[in-house]
Amino acid sequence: MQTMYYIGLDVHKRTVSYCVKDGSGTIHAEGSLPATRFDLDRWMKTLPQAWTAAMEATVFTGWIYDHLQPQAAALKVAHPLMLRAIAAAKKKNDRIDASKICDCLRCDFLPECYMASTAIRERRRTLRYRNLLVRQMVQMKNKIGMLLMEAGVSYNKQRLHKAGYFRELLTTNPDIDEGLCSLLRLCRETVVRLQRTKSVLVRSLERDSLLMDRVERLMTIPAVGPITALTWALEVGDVQRFPHKKAWTNAFQKRLPRCKACQAVIAYLIRESEFNLYVRWHRN
Numbered sequence: 001m002q003t004m005y006y007i008g009l010d011v012h013k014r015t016v017s018y019c020v021k022d023g024s025g026t027i028h029a030e031g032s033l034p035a036t037r038f039d040l041d042r043w044m045k046t047l048p049q050a051w052t053a054a055m056e057a058t059v060f061t062g063w064i065y066d067h068l069q070p071q072a073a074a075l076k077v078a079h080p081l082m083l084r085a086i087a088a089a090k091k092k093n094d095r096i097d098a099s100k101i102c103d104c105l106r107c108d109f110l111p112e113c114y115m116a117s118t119a120i121r122e123r124r125r126t127l128r129y130r131n132l133l134v135r136q137m138v139q140m141k142n143k144i145g146m147l148l149m150e151a152g153v154s155y156n157k158q159r160l161h162k163a164g165y166f167r168e169l170l171t172t173n174p175d176i177d178e179g180l181c182s183l184l185r186l187c188r189e190t191v192v193r194l195q196r197t198k199s200v201l202v203r204s205l206e207r208d209s210l211l212m213d214r215v216e217r218l219m220t221i222p223a224v225g226p227i228t229a230l231t232w233a234l235e236v237g238d239v240q241r242f243p244h245k246k247a248w249t250n251a252f253q254k255r256l257p258r259c260k261a262c263q264a265v266i267a268y269l270i271r272e273s274e275f276n277l278y279v280r281w282h283r284n
Helices: 037-044 062-069 080-084 094-106 120-148 163-172 178-206 211-219 227-236 245-254 261-267 271-284
Strands: 005-011 017-020 025-033 051-056 073-079
Touching: 005 062, 005 073, 017 094, 025 037, 025 094, 051 094, 062 073, 062 120, 073 080, 073 094, 120 178, 120 227, 163 178, 178 245, 211 227, 245 271
Parallel strands: 005 051, 051 073
Antiparallel strands: 005 017, 017 025
């Protein structure tokens, strides 16, 4: 019978600490290496076969997971908060953390978290970048209002961000001097540029062959629009990974903004029949 080796990885921005143990807990190797694909390839050639590895979920985990997965017998990602509760210790450093993760994996105590596929994570990155653009656009719109209020300029709040009214305000209001006008134009140009980029990103996701069919089905649910459907498909992921309706609903609720439309969706789906309908959709 082939011996299985267990590897704990403590992942950081520039380095990866590792600890290799067998089933009895004997350490076969430990150390650290630069967090680059070249160094990971060279390190994997030195590993005993077969091996399984685990690492904590961080911002750097995704690309390392994708790079190691083809060579590993199994690869797991641990939930960071639950892992800290299990492997709490007064003495902590990268070597000890890698050993703790290895022991959790070896003894089947690892609090494993869901790792979406590479394709879903790539599209999720696009959606989150779109959300960043929306936040920046709101900041710039608020800044336009603040600049006008600082100068004591009266304006119509409901029409301020409409192109025609904004041009008319700059050209006809005598309280807006040349310096303020240039700042307002710069803010407006930034808002328009962010709006166009946001629209391009959303259209690219809506037309994506991997998401198109699912998004269309989700939008048949009352109050679900394209952004809610994309958030559902990319952030929540596969509904079949949830053991019961409550866990699925909680995960969905945490990833949606607190608005009336989103709460209406949750209230609609909270009923058993709608949840079963959704599960049946995605099993077909």
